[in-house]
Every structure is written in structure tokens, then in C-alpha cells.
Amino acid sequence: xxxxxxxxxxxxxxxxxxxxxxxxxxxxxxxxxxxxxxxxxxxxxxxxxxxxxxxxxxxxxxxxxxxxxxxxxxxxxxxxxxxxxxxxxxxxxxxxxxxxxxxxxxxxxxxxxxxxxxxxxxxxxxxxxxxxxxxxxxxxxxxxxxxxxxxxxxxxxxxxxxxxxxxxxxxxxxxxxxxx
Numbered sequence: 001x002x003x004x005x006x007x008x009x010x011x012x013x014x015x016x017x018x019x020x021x022x023x024x025x026x027x028x029x030x031x032x033x034x035x036x037x038x039x040x041x042x043x044x045x046x047x048x049x050x051x052x053x054x055x056x057x058x059x060x061x062x063x064x065x066x067x068x069x070x071x072x073x074x075x076x077x078x079x080x081x082x083x084x085x086x087x088x089x090x091x092x093x094x095x096x097x098x099x100x101x102x103x104x105x106x107x108x109x110x111x112x113x114x115x116x117x118x119x120x121x122x123x124x125x126x127x128x129x130x131x132x133x134x135x136x137x138x139x140x141x142x143x144x145x146x147x148x149x150x151x152x153x154x155x156x157x158x159x160x161x162x163x164x165x166x167x168x169x170x171x172x173x174x175x176x177x178x179x180x
Contacts, residue, residue: 004173005094007098011114025177064087099151101151108133149173
């Protein structure tokens with residue numbers, strides 16, 4: 001199986017869905033940000049701070065091309081990954097790109113809950129956060145819309161929803177079920 005690339009805005013559930021699809025199917029899961037951190041022995045925030053965004057995007061592009069050569073893998077890309085260089089064209093050529101389509105209200109709720117873990121939005125009020133999301137989605141949608149498939153990811157907020165959504169993904173993309 002060629003790689004499946006999960007793309008979408010932060011909070012859409014790329015990592016949650018990818019981890020659980022992997023758990024249920026046995027297909028390997030790679031979170032691109034964690035992959036970069038393990039290869040560079042630094043967290044993304046520190047790479048951004050010490051190297052700058054341009055260098056980070058070069059690293060991200062290189063690591064995307066590396067993991068894009070793997071078989072039988074689901075890859076959660078960073079929210080900005082599709083928006084730089086020819087990353088979308090690469091992913092579309094190397095495997096299947098899936099935009100995790102999440103409603104604005106669901107993104108807003110998830111990011112309000114987890115904003116303390118995300119430096120980009122940590123200091124924003126609820127209304128500022130909503131405006132930030134709307135603006136970012138407007139900027140990124142021309143890239144996101146190049147995805148080959150869309151998958152609704154609104155239902156990932158408890159164990160039952162996660163399991164049901166992961167099974168729906170496995171069925172939609174014809175992934176094998178893990179043998180018990």
C-alpha cells in the first residue's frame with residue numbers, strides 16, 4: 001500500500017485518527033512532526049526558534065520525502081506542510097492525500113481546550129482564536145483543496161467516537177484489520 005497522508009488544520013484529528021487507525025489495522029503510523037523531532041533531537045518549537053521557519057520548512061520537506069517512500073504507512077502531516085514548496089504535488093504523486101474535514105465549531109472547541117500546548121495560539125482569547133482559525137483556513141484552503149479525498153473528522157472526542165471514526169476510515173480506504 002502506498003502512503004496515506006493526513007492533512008488539515010491543527011485540531012482536526014490527524015494524530016488521534018492516525019494512531020487509532022494504526023492500532024486497529026496494524027498499518028504503521030508516523031506523525032511527521034514527531035519524526036522530525038526524533039531525527040533532529042529537538043522539538044519543533046526549538047527548531048523554529050533556533051533555525052527559523054524557512055529552515056524548518058526545508059527540514060520538513062526533506063523528511064516528508066523520506067517518509068513518503070515508505071509502504072503501508074499512514075502519515076499525519078503538520079497543518080502547514082501542504083502549504084509549502086511542492087509538498088502537495090509530491091504527496092499526491094507518492095500516495096493518497098486525505099483532508100480531514102472538520103467543522104469550524106469543532107476546531108474552535110478542540111483548540112480552546114488544548115491551546116496551552118500550542119504556542120501559536122496559547123495567548124489568544126476565545127474570539128481571537130476563532131478569528132485566527134477562520135483566517136488561517138482561508139489562507140490554507142487553496143492547498144488543502146488539492147487533496148485527493150476528504151474525510152469528516154468531527155467525531156473524535158471520546159473513545160467510542162474515535163473507535164467508530166477509525167473503523168469508518170479503515171473501511172473507506174480499504175485497510176486491513178489487525179488480526180486479534
